Amino acid sequence: MEIKLLSQDKTQVRVVVKGTTPAEMNTYRRTVLTTLPAMAIDTVEFVENSSALYDEMLAHRLGLVVLKTDTESYFEKAKCKCKGAGCARCTLELTLEVEGPGIVYAEQLKSKDPAVIPVHGKTPLVKLLDNQKVKLIAHAILSTGQEHIKFSPGLLYYQGYPQIKVGAVKNPEAIAEMCPTNVFEADSKKLTVKNKEACILCMACVDASKGDVEVSGSATDFILTIEPWGQLTPGQMVDGCVDALHEQIDALSEEIKKLK
Amino acid sequence: MIIPIRCASCGKPIAQLWGDYQRRTAQGESAKTVMDELGLVRYCCRAQFMGHVDLIDEIAKFKKG
Numbered sequence: 193m194e195i196k197l198l199s200q201d202k203t204q205v206r207v208v209v210k211g212t213t214p215a216e217m218n219t220y221r222r223t224v225l226t227t228l229p230a231m232a233i234d235t236v237e238f239v240e241n242s243s244a245l246y247d248e249m250l251a252h253r254l255g256l257v258v259l260k261t262d263t264e265s266y267f268e269k270a271k272c273k274c275k276g277a278g279c280a281r282c283t284l285e286l287t288l289e290v291e292g293p294g295i296v297y298a299e300q301l302k303s304k305d306p307a308v309i310p311v312h313g314k315t316p317l318v319k320l321l322d323n324q325k326v327k328l329i330a331h332a333i334l335s336t337g338q339e340h341i342k343f344s345p346g347l348l349y350y351q352g353y354p355q356i357k358v359g360a361v362k363n364p365e366a367i368a369e370m371c372p373t374n375v376f377e378a379d380s381k382k383l384t385v386k387n388k389e390a391c392i393l394c395m396a397c398v399d400a401s402k403g404d405v406e407v408s409g410s411a412t413d414f415i416l417t418i419e420p421w422g423q424l425t426p427g428q429m430v431d432g433c434v435d436a437l438h439e440q441i442d443a444l445s446e447e448i449k450k451l452k
Numbered sequence: 453m454i455i456p457i458r459c460a461s462c463g464k465p466i467a468q469l470w471g472d473y474q475r476r477t478a479q480g481e482s483a484k485t486v487m488d489e490l491g492l493v494r495y496c497c498r499a500q501f502m503g504h505v506d507l508i509d510e511i512a513k514f515k516k517g
Contacts, residue, residue: 203491244512245454256457258465298468312468315457319508341463421465 230423239327261423292320311422346420352409354391461496
């Protein structure tokens with residue numbers, strides 16, 4: 193397997209992975225989605241809520257708020273010493289007490305742990321009018337995407353590495369212009385591939401050129417995109433994914449050894 | 453009623469961008485450029501913004517049943 197960094201910015205990391213299989217890529221995708229632990233609000237106790245949103249709606253919104261996760265000092269409830277009873281090692285209390293008027297933002301949540309706070313402080317939770325009030329105690333836990341998608345730390349997805357063959361194209365300029373990601377460059381009568389990695393395999397150029405341009409995605413080389421929501425860094429996501437896979441494979445081989 | 457915290461389809465957190473989007477489109481910028489600059493790439497997230505109507509101001513005036 194050969195890996196090359198393609199681009200990296202605030203929202204996503206793209207890498208080219210060569211010499212592997214779709215099955216392997218899909219394993220990584222599913223592992224990140226379902227087995228990486230991250231923190232999110234799980235239960236909410238309302239003391240007062242005179243806002244326009246029902247308790248359930250507000251609790252649901254709170255649950256979806258992205259919390260910066262500290263995987264070192266928190267444990268999943270099932271793996272915690274307290275055996276799921278709830279202690280400082282597996283649950284974190286956040287409180288919110290606001291009076292209207294105004295928009296209530298996620299940054300107004302008071303966390304007991306300064307390391308675990310909402311990533312996007314300007315997330316609007318609810319809007320209050322004069323005399324409306326919200327007072328609540330929320331409990332955040334560490335869990336995985338298998339339990340609820342809000343615990344998922346982000347997306348990891350892949351596409352086949354684009355393979356583009358340009359034949360005798362009759363209308364190069366029109367095709368270069370219609371490409372949604374500007375893959376081509378057209379000079380008078382020739383169509384050249386300028387930015388191959390931007391291709392999203394939409395096949396618009398294939399249709400427009402009536403087959404003179406051939407596009408396909410490789411089955412052995414892939415463009416892998418890691419898009420974190422903010423709980424974990426892209427590096428932590430990949431490390432966690434590899435660790436989780438190792439754990440699963442070790443557990444499998446343990447079981448197989450027992451059969452002998 | 454109020455902008456969803458996350459995109460219903462892909463799960464990307466989007467609510468924190470709504471204030472910016474609303475202010476900039478009200479000033480006359482096109483929704484396309486604003487969404488491009490806010491990093492809403494997929495059409496699922498863009499649809500959340502384009503189809504959203506803020507009704508909470510209206511609804512908040514009435515008592516919950």
